[in-house]
Amino acid sequence: xxxxxxxxxxxxxxxxxxxxxxxxxxxxxxxxxxxxxxxxxxxxxxxxxxxxxxxxxxxxxxxxxxxxxxxxxxxxxxxxxxxxxxxxxxxxxxxxxxxxxxxxxxxxxxxxxxxxxxxxxxxxxxxxxxxxxxxxxxxxxxxxxxxxxxxxxxxxxxxxxxxxxxxxxxxxxxxxxxxxxxxxxxxxxxxxxxxxxxxxxxxxxxxxxxxxxxxxxxxxxxxxxxxxxxxxxxxxxxxxxxxxxxxxxxxxxxxxxxxxxxxxxxxxxxxxxxxxxxxxxxxxxxxxxxxxxxxxxxxxxxxxxxxxxxxxxxxxxxxxxxxxxxxxxxxxxxxxxxxxxxxxxxxxxxxxxxxxxxxxxxxxxxxxxxxxxxxxxxxxxxxxxxxxxxxxxxxxxxxxxxxxxxxxxxxxxxxxxxxxxxxxxxxxxxxxxxxxxxxxxxxxxxxxxxxxxxxxxxxxxxxxxxxxxxxxxxxxxxxxxxxxxxxxxxxxxxxxxxxxxxxxxxxxxxxxxxxxxxxxxxxxxxxxxxxxxxxxxxxxxxxxxxxxxxxxxxxxxxxxxxxxxxxxxxxxxxxxxxxxxxxxxxxxxxxxxxxxxxxxxxxxxxxxxxxxxxxxxxxxxxxxxxxxxxxxxxxxx
Amino acid sequence: xxxxxxxxxxxxxxxxxxxxxxxxxxxxxxxxxxxxxxxxxxxxxxxxxxxxxxxxxxxxxxxxxxxxxxxxxxxxxxxxxxxxxxxxxxxxxxxxxxxxxxxxxxxxxxxxxxxxxxxxxxxxxxxxxxxxxxxxxxxxxxxxxxxxxxxxxxxxxxxxxxxxxxxxxx
Numbered sequence: 001x002x003x004x005x006x007x008x009x010x011x012x013x014x015x016x017x018x019x020x021x022x023x024x025x026x027x028x029x030x031x032x033x034x035x036x037x038x039x040x041x042x043x044x045x046x047x048x049x050x051x052x053x054x055x056x057x058x059x060x061x062x063x064x065x066x067x068x069x070x071x072x073x074x075x076x077x078x079x080x081x082x083x084x085x086x087x088x089x090x091x092x093x094x095x096x097x098x099x100x101x102x103x104x105x106x107x108x109x110x111x112x113x114x115x116x117x118x119x120x121x122x123x124x125x126x127x128x129x130x131x132x133x134x135x136x137x138x139x140x141x142x143x144x145x146x147x148x149x150x151x152x153x154x155x156x157x158x159x160x161x162x163x164x165x166x167x168x169x170x171x172x173x174x175x176x177x178x179x180x181x182x183x184x185x186x187x188x189x190x191x192x193x194x195x196x197x198x199x200x201x202x203x204x205x206x207x208x209x210x211x212x213x214x215x216x217x218x219x220x221x222x223x224x225x226x227x228x229x230x231x232x233x234x235x236x237x238x239x240x241x242x243x244x245x246x247x248x249x250x251x252x253x254x255x256x257x258x259x260x261x262x263x264x265x266x267x268x269x270x271x272x273x274x275x276x277x278x279x280x281x282x283x284x285x286x287x288x289x290x291x292x293x294x295x296x297x298x299x300x301x302x303x304x305x306x307x308x309x310x311x312x313x314x315x316x317x318x319x320x321x322x323x324x325x326x327x328x329x330x331x332x333x334x335x336x337x338x339x340x341x342x343x344x345x346x347x348x349x350x351x352x353x354x355x356x357x358x359x360x361x362x363x364x365x366x367x368x369x370x371x372x373x374x375x376x377x378x379x380x381x382x383x384x385x386x387x388x389x390x391x392x393x394x395x396x397x398x399x400x401x402x403x404x405x406x407x408x409x410x411x412x413x414x415x416x417x418x419x420x421x422x423x424x425x426x427x428x429x430x431x432x433x434x435x436x437x438x439x440x441x442x443x444x445x446x447x448x449x450x451x452x453x454x455x456x457x458x459x460x461x462x463x464x465x466x467x468x469x470x471x472x473x474x475x476x477x478x479x480x481x482x483x484x485x486x487x488x489x490x491x492x493x494x495x496x497x498x499x500x501x502x503x504x505x506x507x508x509x510x511x512x513x514x515x516x517x518x519x520x521x522x523x524x525x526x527x528x529x530x531x532x533x534x535x536x537x538x539x540x541x542x543x544x545x546x547x548x549x550x551x552x553x554x555x556x557x558x559x560x561x562x563x564x565x566x567x568x569x570x571x572x573x574x575x576x577x578x579x580x581x582x583x584x585x586x587x588x589x590x591x592x593x594x595x596x597x598x599x600x601x602x603x604x605x606x607x608x609x610x611x612x613x614x615x616x617x618x619x620x621x622x623x624x625x626x627x628x629x630x631x632x633x634x635x636x637x
Numbered sequence: 638x639x640x641x642x643x644x645x646x647x648x649x650x651x652x653x654x655x656x657x658x659x660x661x662x663x664x665x666x667x668x669x670x671x672x673x674x675x676x677x678x679x680x681x682x683x684x685x686x687x688x689x690x691x692x693x694x695x696x697x698x699x700x701x702x703x704x705x706x707x708x709x710x711x712x713x714x715x716x717x718x719x720x721x722x723x724x725x726x727x728x729x730x731x732x733x734x735x736x737x738x739x740x741x742x743x744x745x746x747x748x749x750x751x752x753x754x755x756x757x758x759x760x761x762x763x764x765x766x767x768x769x770x771x772x773x774x775x776x777x778x779x780x781x782x783x784x785x786x787x788x789x790x791x792x793x794x795x796x797x798x799x800x801x802x803x804x805x806x807x
């Protein structure tokens with residue numbers, strides 16, 4: 001095994017976060033030094049991981065790093081390893097980008113809060129925990145990092161302690177989140193009892209041929225555990241509370257990064273460790289959960305009155321897309337899921353940051369109290385529109401391409417298997433996308449457009465330090481939408497190949513031919529060829545939009561002469577208005593879709609009643625979900 | 638618990654006096670011998686940190702406030718964690734992997750100093766847990782002390798002026 005210098009990069013990336021967290025504690029109240037330390041602590045890992053793109057993504061190398069040089073002896077991995085294949089690096093990059101941008105945003109953003117020192121300690125702990133999960137090659141270390149991450153996130157949720165909602169949300173998060181952690185721990189214990197090893201590569205070689213009933217239980221527990229971390233369907237109310245209460249820069253991490261560790265865990269468990277993804281029952285389980293999360297959360301989002309809670313429900317809805325797509329178990333499906341994962345991190349991060357800017361400028365995120373901010377905060381409005389277009393899947397932004405891939409993957413799966421069920425999944429995906437657009441029209445209307453509220457006269461754009469990270473995110477949204485081929489070639493396809501072919505992952509860690517001797521019944525889970533049919537050329541779409549924009553501008557400019565004619569105040573008009581002065585009347589965003597809401601009132605009312613906000617209820621949901629998943633796995637695997 | 642319960646007890650105080658050194662010595666013993674006997678940095682650190690509780694039982698919040706500095710304790714904890722990472726990084730500096738034991742041929746097996754970097758990392762863990770758990774205990778006690786009705790719990794009047802202020806008749 002060669003020891004190039006970049007072998008050390010993953011471990012240094014993880015350790016930089018933790019060292020940064022502790023140095024921030026030492027800085028105390030010296031704000032400038034603290035910001036420098038925190039800035040370095042988020043930039044160094046990003047740089048290190050970016051340097052790994054060349055060897056891992058392009059050259060297809062897999063980095064296996066044994067802590068303390070404890071390499072496997074006689075085919076048993078006793079030491080702790082860091083294993084970075086293209087899939088790990090994909091998620092690592094996603095984490096590093098979101099953490100760096102959100103970190104720089106929060107320098108300005110948390111100026112309004114007290115206890116700023118502990119903010120960065122917890123922030124860097126959370127980042128380090130997430131980075132540890134995605135880069136680790138050891139199942140127990142993943143659990144430890146899961147706990148580090150969860151507790152840091154709970155602490156950050158309760159960061160604004162003056163807000164009783166924040167404390168309540170943190171408590172819910174702590175209790176229901178611990179169900180997930182406990183499931184994961186129990187699953188890991190069962191796997192360890194069976195395989196006598198915790199190394200991911202070795203388990204992937206030993207476990208798939210030994211699916212005893214105990215292992216079915218372990219699979220169900222790990223699935224539910226990681227599912228809880230990704231806030232999939234029955235666990236979703238937590239996310240709404242936590243996002244609503246946490247500072248926006250933390251919401252970016254919880255929605256963009258924290259949930260992705262759950263997705264990463266599900267990929268590792270289903271495609272690598274147990275290789276149960278070939279089983280149709282598991283595919284259906286994942287797809288059904290994905291579709292329900294998608295649909296339920298988007299309808300819940302339509303009903304929300306708080307900007308950040310609405311975004312939180314959308315976040316789970318997008319996670320539903322990712323899970324559905326991963327559940328298809330085709331190359332296109334996995335590619336679409338991973339692409340949507342990185343896109344979701346970017347556009348949802350952008351949207352949360354704009355919500356944070358609105359909160360920063362006005363002190364509220366309650367939709368009914370906002371309105372007409374486009375006049376006062378034009379820059380934020382543009383950024384919001386970029387994010388809203390991206391999430392609704394409007395070309396040329398990135399959401400379009402990944403959603404297109406997902407539609408195509410589900411439809412192709414339907415053509416392949418001849419099963420109408422998958423075509424229905426496509427329909428659910430499209431309907432969800434439409435409703436996403438609808439709810440962003442609502443947000444845009446009630447926050448940024450319409451009449452300016454009199455009390456918001458003083459609002460203004462956030463300072464440059466907050467705008468620059470948002471611009472970078474918006475640029476990345478446009479970039480990954482305009483140049484999907486670059487994204488596919490350099491990031492997505494290597495990651496899909498890593499999921500497709502597990503053998504190199506095992507052999508690099510355990511020595512050549514280890515997989516061939518232990519994994520006798522190896523069959524690739526899916527066809528490795530990634531083919532995207534259909535005409536998609538972002539530039540032609542861009543041209544279309546440019547033409548449409550030019551037409552609108554032309555009409556607008558032509559009509560300008562009429563607009564300059566001002567109506568003279570004349571009492572003769574008063575007869576049409578009842579003689580009253582025009583007064584402030586803002587069509588609230590909630591009223592935009594009143595017909596739609598009225599027709600769906602039974603469903604929406606039922607949903608609102610079910611989401612009680614009581615911790616006990618959510619706990620019952622979580623435990624029911626766990627029981628159902630276990631029963632399902634025993635019945636069908 | 639009764640609200641006006643006061644720990645003004647000579648017996649508790651003299652027991653705390655006697656047990657405090659024992660707890661701390663035992664804690665440091667377990668930390669130091671972590672590499673050759675059961676226990677280790679974490680267990681020893683918790684044992685030694687129990688000294689904070691003994692101090693509280695004997696002398697109340699005031700005794701703690703005069704003996705220990707919470708802010709400093711918090712920073713020392715960070716230093717303990719940084720020391721651990723530093724000893725881990727020594728492996729990289731020496732040309733091996735992270736956490737590699739670079740002093741592996743130090744002393745014969747069974748000696749106190751026989752495990753090289755591992756012992757140093759163990760001491761760092763012990764220091765971190767000692768300060769970390771100590772800080773947690775201090776935090777809990779401080780919260781107790783600020784609760785209404787508990788202002789003077791476990792504190793002993795030291796001056797006549799104070800006794801007058803509290804209205805103690807003894």
